[in-house]
Amino acid sequence: MAPLIVVVVLLLFALFAAARSIRVIPQARAGVVERLGRYSRTLEPGLTIVTPFVDRVKPLVDLREQVVNFSPQSVITEDNVVVGIETVLYFTITDPKSATYEIANPLQAIEQLTVTTLRNVIGGLTLEATLTARESVNTELRVVLDEATGKWGIRINRVEIKSVDPPQDIRAAMEKQMRAERDRRAAILTAEGEKQAQILTAEGAKQASVLSAEGAQQAAVLDAEGARQSAILRAEGEAKAIDTVFKAIHEGKPNRELLSYEYLQMLPQLAEGDSNKVFVVPSEFASAFGGIGEALARGAAAAEPPAGPPRVAPPNERPQVPPPA
Numbered sequence: 635m636a637p638l639i640v641v642v643v644l645l646l647f648a649l650f651a652a653a654r655s656i657r658v659i660p661q662a663r664a665g666v667v668e669r670l671g672r673y674s675r676t677l678e679p680g681l682t683i684v685t686p687f688v689d690r691v692k693p694l695v696d697l698r699e700q701v702v703n704f705s706p707q708s709v710i711t712e713d714n715v716v717v718g719i720e721t722v723l724y725f726t727i728t729d730p731k732s733a734t735y736e737i738a739n740p741l742q743a744i745e746q747l748t749v750t751t752l753r754n755v756i757g758g759l760t761l762e763a764t765l766t767a768r769e770s771v772n773t774e775l776r777v778v779l780d781e782a783t784g785k786w787g788i789r790i791n792r793v794e795i796k797s798v799d800p801p802q803d804i805r806a807a808m809e810k811q812m813r814a815e816r817d818r819r820a821a822i823l824t825a826e827g828e829k830q831a832q833i834l835t836a837e838g839a840k841q842a843s844v845l846s847a848e849g850a851q852q853a854a855v856l857d858a859e860g861a862r863q864s865a866i867l868r869a870e871g872e873a874k875a876i877d878t879v880f881k882a883i884h885e886g887k888p889n890r891e892l893l894s895y896e897y898l899q900m901l902p903q904l905a906e907g908d909s910n911k912v913f914v915v916p917s918e919f920a921s922a923f924g925g926i927g928e929a930l931a932r933g934a935a936a937a938e939p940p941a942g943p944p945r946v947a948p949p950n951e952r953p954q955v956p957p958p959a
Contacts, residue, residue: 654686659694664730666692676730695730699791702741706799707749709756711764718799719756721748721775729787737786744783748793751778761800768795 658681659665665677668690677684677691684691702725706718723744727733737743755774756764764771775793783790800808 651686655683657682657684657691662697663694664697665694666730666734668692673731673735692734695727695733697727697730699724699726702744703796704745704748706797707752709753711756711761712758713760715761715800715804717756717761717764717801718797719752720796720799721752722794722796723748723779723790724792724794725783726789726791727787728789732785732787740783740786740788743786744779744788744790747779747782748775751775761804765798768798771795 659679661679667674702723706720780790
């Protein structure tokens with residue numbers, strides 16, 4: 635019975651020793667091995683065998699990028715305004731040995747270093763600069779923290795200012811200032827819009843006047859051209875009419891009496907018009923009148939027996955014709 639108990643104990647001890655000697659390290663993790671209290675080596679991801687009861691594996695170190703959110707810290711700006719600034723830190727452990735033995739509490743050390751650096755940076759800026767220059771503040775914080783945490787085996791990837799909370803009275807004043815600035819911009823935009831509208835209206839009126847003048851000019855040109863064409867056509871028609879009358883007269887072979895009669899019929903038309911104040915009887919009137927007289931005398935001689943020789947007016951005698959009223 636005793637030998638069986640010894641065998642069972644030895645078997646259990648062997649299993650326990652095997653469990654202590656075989657370690658599996660996950661991906662993106664690292665294990666620090668201490669041999670008899672001193673640093674021995676760093677375990678990489680995978681299956682690893684350590685010496686039981688001699689080597690001790692400390693808690694695994696996470697090699698992934700980690701995010702830490704620090705609580706708001708009261709910081710005084712250059713213009714003596716107390717603001718609460720909340721920061722977010724992104725860091726990665728690059729050396730498990732240094733992160734294990736160089737610093738006892740790395741997160742607390744990073745937080746305190748962030749607070750002190752933030753106070754130094756914000757202390758040289760005004761409130762408006764703090765609100766608008768977050769990128770420069772983030773860059774300066776990252777440079778300072780990365781330089782300080784390099785010996786701890788920690789790399790600072792990014793530092794972001796999450797929020798900046800000024801006091802309530804400062805926020806009320808900022809809101810009033812922002813509202814006044816918006817009202818000013820709205821007034822400027824309204825005035826600019828009215829100015830542009832007036833300019834466009836004046837430009838439209840100018841273009842309308844120019845187009846109207848051009849249209850009137852073109853209409854006048856067309857009217858003049860139409861009048862010219864009408865006068866040309868009228869003159870051509872009158873010329874054709876005169877030519878037709880002239881041909882008809884020559885083809886009809888009129889005698890002297892007919893021409894004299896037609897000439898006398900045209901005299902009243904020549905005297906028409908308001909500007910004709912004085913009517914001058916042409917010298918041809920005597921010849922025309924003489925021709926008519928001869929025609930009438932011949933007609934009377936044919937109708938009645940001749941009583942004596944008819945009296946013929948001399949060619950140079952001009953009858954007195956009253957001027958037309």
